[in-house]
Each structure stands twice: as C-alpha cells, then as structure tokens.
Amino acid sequence: MSEKIIDDRSDGYVAIEISEDKMEAFASFFPATGKGRPLEKVQADSALNANNISYGIIDENILKAIEQCNSEQKAVKNVPIAKGTKPVKASPPHINLKPEFFNREKTVVRADGSVDHKESSPFVMVKKGEAVGRIFPYRAGVEGKDVTGAAVPFKNKDMQIFKAGENLEPRGELLVSMAHGRFVIEGDNISVTEVLEIPSDVDYHTGNVSFAGDLIIEGGVQDGFRVAAGKSIRCKQLVKNAEVLCRGDLNLDLGVKGRGNALIRANGMVTAKFIEYGTVESRSGITVSTSIMSADINTLGKLSMGQKGIIVSSTIMAEKAIEAYNIGRENCAPSILWCGVSFVENRKLENMKVRHEVLLEKIQKMKNRPNPPEELISRMEEASGMQEKEIETLAKNLCACDEAYIKVHGTLFAGTEIRVGHLKLKVESDQTRVLVKMDKEKGQIIMGPIL
Known part of the structure; x- marks a missing residue:
C-alpha cells in the first residue's frame, strides 16, 4: 500500500491508502489539534487529487467520516472512499451441462436408509430427446476502471469447454441426445454411446444393469443380479443364477450355470457353449455347442447343438427343429423334446x-x-x-410348423419323450442317427435314419 499525507500541521488532515491493484482506496481522517482548522471537505478533495483518485469516489463515506472526526475529535481510520469497477470476463461459446451429468453414480436408498446396491449404478443413462445441457453463445467482455480512472482490461473466463460428440446435437439453445444410451465424459469430449462396455462382472460394484443399446460384459453376471439391453448382449464369462433380458442377439462366450433359477430371454439368437440348470428362451433360435443339462429351453426357431452336443435331463420346446449329437444319457432322468409348437x-x-x-x-x-x-x-x-x-x-x-423335426446324429436314448405338434411318442429303445418328424397323413410320429 502507498500512503500520502496532506498537511502535517495542527489542522485536520486526511491520509489516503490505495490498494496495489488500484481498485480500492481507503482514508484515515485526523482531527485538528490546538488552534488548528477543523477538517473540511476541501482537504479531502485535495488529498484525492494528490493521489490521482478520480473514479468511484464515495462522497457519502467521506462526509460522514469528516463529521464524525470533527464531532468526536478523534481519528476515523480505514474508511473506504473510492471503489473501482471490476472488468467483466469474456465468455467463449460453451455448453453448460446439467448438474446430474457430473454425478457418475446413481445411489438408491431404501426406506430404512440403507443403500440398495443392486439398484445403484455407476453409469449415467440418457433417453432419446433428453436435453443434457444448455448452449451459451460468445459473450463479450467489459473493461473495468480503477480508482484513478485508468481502464482495466478484461480477461477470458477460465472454464471447461466441452465438445459435443456422438449422438449429441443442438436443438435451439439446448444440447439434446439423439439416442438412448450412456452419457460419457472423456476429458473435454462428451457423447452418448449406444454401446455400454462393463470391464468387470455385473455384481455389487455395478448393480443391476439396464441399457437401451448394445451391452458388452467383459466378466460374468453374478447370482441374483439382472441385466437388460434394448439391443444385443455379449457376456464373456459365466452367467450364474441371474436374469438376462435382451431385445437383440445374446452371445454367451461361456454359458449359463444357474442352479435352477437363471432366466435368459432374447428376441434374437442365443449362442452359448453350455446351459445348465436354467431357463433359456429365444424368439429366433438357440445354438449351444457342447451341452444342455437340467434346463428348460424354448424357442420359436431351431435349437442347434454342436457336432458333439448333448441334451441331458432337459425340457426342450422348439417350433422349427431340434438337432443334437446325443439326446439322453444312461442313468439320467429322460428329456422331453417338443417341436412344431409355439412356446408363446x-x-x-x-x-x-x-x-x-x-x-x-x-x-x-x-x-x-x-x-x-x-x-x-x-x-x-x-x-x-x-x-x-x-x-x-x-x-x-x-401346432404352427408341420415341417418340424428332431435330428440326432449320435444316440437318442430310451426313455426320451418326443412330441411333434399334438402327437406324443416315448422312445422304447436306444436309436442311432435318427430323424424324427410327423407323418401328417398317417397322423403319427415316424422315426427313420438320417440320409
């Protein structure tokens, strides 16, 4: 701070201090001593001129301080007597995101105050047509003035400038999502992705997952959790006693081991290595490369097993066809195979x-x-x-499909119950390389060799 004292005699006088940035000035008012002259406004004006103060002068404060100083005959110090005008920063074009899009986690709290980890989620989801933020155009800056009247240049506002990426478009002054998906912030880039990649299992870290687009799960789906996707799902590890719902294709790199309560439903094709102790349904078709054991399988298409694929102790309903290597196994409960019928x-x-x-x-x-x-x-x-x-x-x-068939490239074990349409047949003895279908004219199920 700089200080200038005007008049060092016994007259009243004013001492002024100016802040380093020259945006404020303060004065101390000293009364006369002895036979000195009382403090007057002219002395304050003289002090202002001596300090080159010409802008933002607060006359009211000066007059009050002079009156108090003279009446009380004591110094009145550090009175604000002038104030500059701060510059207004320039604001570049920018997107102001809604606060909820900075909150990466959705925490669901139960009525008793505990956290429902299954329903909580670390992902931010948006709907098609939802506004994620407001678009602000460039706003020019305004110069300020210090107490000496000198111009104070404005600066540019320091702010994060987001760049709108995939599936985000302006609609008037709003930035709108053009798709259902996950809202993603990566540095200064924002986007809505129709593919959600989960780098781990679906478990208490992720909660239940519901996503409108394609879903890729690097891990598996743990017991008791639910996964739903509006498009396709790929799961690279095991689906346990869980629920998986999919409007598109479902690709399980491993398979299902559900202990009886797993529920898998897809509108598209289902592909897996194995299915054990669970229910799997598809409107399009199901392909299992190795085994189906103690499972309920339903499809409006065809169930196709791999070259050595086996079906054991399971109930299968496939509208178009069932094709496997072995159906049944010694000392195991028989399977029920039903084709030609819509499970829906x-x-x-x-x-x-x-x-x-x-x-x-x-x-x-x-x-x-x-x-x-x-x-x-x-x-x-x-x-x-x-x-x-x-x-x-x-x-x-x-009975929607008269051409439905069951084809067994290996062994069809005795005890298996076969249904084609409304007809039923129990296999009395092991059969090898057999084709089973309906003879509509005779009104019976016939079995013959695979040609």
Whole structure:
C-alpha cells in the first residue's frame, strides 16, 4: 500500500491508502489539534487529487467520516472512499451441462436408509430427446476502471469447454441426445454411446444393469443380479443364477450355470457353449455347442447343438427343429423334446386353462351357497363359455410348423419323450442317427435314419 499525507500541521488532515491493484482506496481522517482548522471537505478533495483518485469516489463515506472526526475529535481510520469497477470476463461459446451429468453414480436408498446396491449404478443413462445441457453463445467482455480512472482490461473466463460428440446435437439453445444410451465424459469430449462396455462382472460394484443399446460384459453376471439391453448382449464369462433380458442377439462366450433359477430371454439368437440348470428362451433360435443339462429351453426357431452336443435331463420346446449329437444319457432322468409348437402360444393356452379352472371353482362355490346368486352365476358361466372358446382357438393355433423335426446324429436314448405338434411318442429303445418328424397323413410320429 502507498500512503500520502496532506498537511502535517495542527489542522485536520486526511491520509489516503490505495490498494496495489488500484481498485480500492481507503482514508484515515485526523482531527485538528490546538488552534488548528477543523477538517473540511476541501482537504479531502485535495488529498484525492494528490493521489490521482478520480473514479468511484464515495462522497457519502467521506462526509460522514469528516463529521464524525470533527464531532468526536478523534481519528476515523480505514474508511473506504473510492471503489473501482471490476472488468467483466469474456465468455467463449460453451455448453453448460446439467448438474446430474457430473454425478457418475446413481445411489438408491431404501426406506430404512440403507443403500440398495443392486439398484445403484455407476453409469449415467440418457433417453432419446433428453436435453443434457444448455448452449451459451460468445459473450463479450467489459473493461473495468480503477480508482484513478485508468481502464482495466478484461480477461477470458477460465472454464471447461466441452465438445459435443456422438449422438449429441443442438436443438435451439439446448444440447439434446439423439439416442438412448450412456452419457460419457472423456476429458473435454462428451457423447452418448449406444454401446455400454462393463470391464468387470455385473455384481455389487455395478448393480443391476439396464441399457437401451448394445451391452458388452467383459466378466460374468453374478447370482441374483439382472441385466437388460434394448439391443444385443455379449457376456464373456459365466452367467450364474441371474436374469438376462435382451431385445437383440445374446452371445454367451461361456454359458449359463444357474442352479435352477437363471432366466435368459432374447428376441434374437442365443449362442452359448453350455446351459445348465436354467431357463433359456429365444424368439429366433438357440445354438449351444457342447451341452444342455437340467434346463428348460424354448424357442420359436431351431435349437442347434454342436457336432458333439448333448441334451441331458432337459425340457426342450422348439417350433422349427431340434438337432443334437446325443439326446439322453444312461442313468439320467429322460428329456422331453417338443417341436412344431409355439412356446408363446402354449404358454397362453396353459395360462388360460388355469384361469378357466379358477373360474369354474368360483362358480361351484357360488352354487353351493344356501341362496346362490343366480344372476352372478349366469354372468360367470357366460365368461366361462368364452374362455372355453378361446382355449379351443389357442389349441388349434398351437401346432404352427408341420415341417418340424428332431435330428440326432449320435444316440437318442430310451426313455426320451418326443412330441411333434399334438402327437406324443416315448422312445422304447436306444436309436442311432435318427430323424424324427410327423407323418401328417398317417397322423403319427415316424422315426427313420438320417440320409
């Protein structure tokens, strides 16, 4: 700080200090001593001129300080008497992201205050059409002035400038996602990716995963966790007792070992090395290279096994075909193979049968009352009749593929139950290299050698 004292006699005087950046000035007011002249505004003005202070002068503070100094006859120190105007920084064109996109983790807290790690996630997901931030154009800077009236140049605002990348486009003043996907910040680049890569297992570190695009899991899916993808899934390690749902193709580099409760569903093709103790369903088709054991397999397409692929103690429903090397094994529970039937329509049929049985039980209970409500019973019986017609229609539509077949390149073991359409056959003795299909004219299942 610099200091200049004006008038060192017994008159009242003013001492001024200016900050190093010259943006503020402070004054100390000293009263007269002895027969000196009282402090007046002219002395303050003289001190201001001596210090080259001409801008941002606070006259009100000066007058109050002079009055206090003279009335109390004591010094009034460090009074702010001038203040410069700070420059306004220039703001470059930039994207102001919503705060939630800087929070990389979604933490779900239960009602009791504990964290639900399965539902928490380290990923930030966005929906198509969702705004991720606001776009601000260039804003010019404004020069400031110090207390001497000198210009203070403005600077550029120090800020992170994000560059919009994949699947992000401006819509007016908003930056909008053009796809469902994961929001990614990599340095100054932001994007929405339709491929989510998980470098580990799906477990308590990731929580359950639900993603609208393609999903690549470098690890496996641990017990009790759920994975869902709007497109394809590739899992490089084991799927355990978990749930995997996929609208596209599902590629399991290893396979499923579910201990009975694993549930795998895909609209596209399912490919795996093995499937054990789980349910796997596909609307397109299933390819398993080595083995299916103690599993429920359903597909609207074809189940294809590898050159030495075996099916043991499993229930298979494939609308178009089943092809394997061996079906069955000595001293193991037999498998049930059913082709030519839509598992979707069969499920509808079974559900309708259950609903019909429940309704019949309710009707019977109504009839057993001392005063049965005849009108209500009549309406329920009418509903029962409609259900019976729906069951009949579903049963007719169940057998959708007359060309369905089962092909066994190795051994079809005795005890295996074969169904083709509405027909059923139990294999009485081991068969080798056999083709099983329906003879529609004879209305029976026939077995013959593979040609």
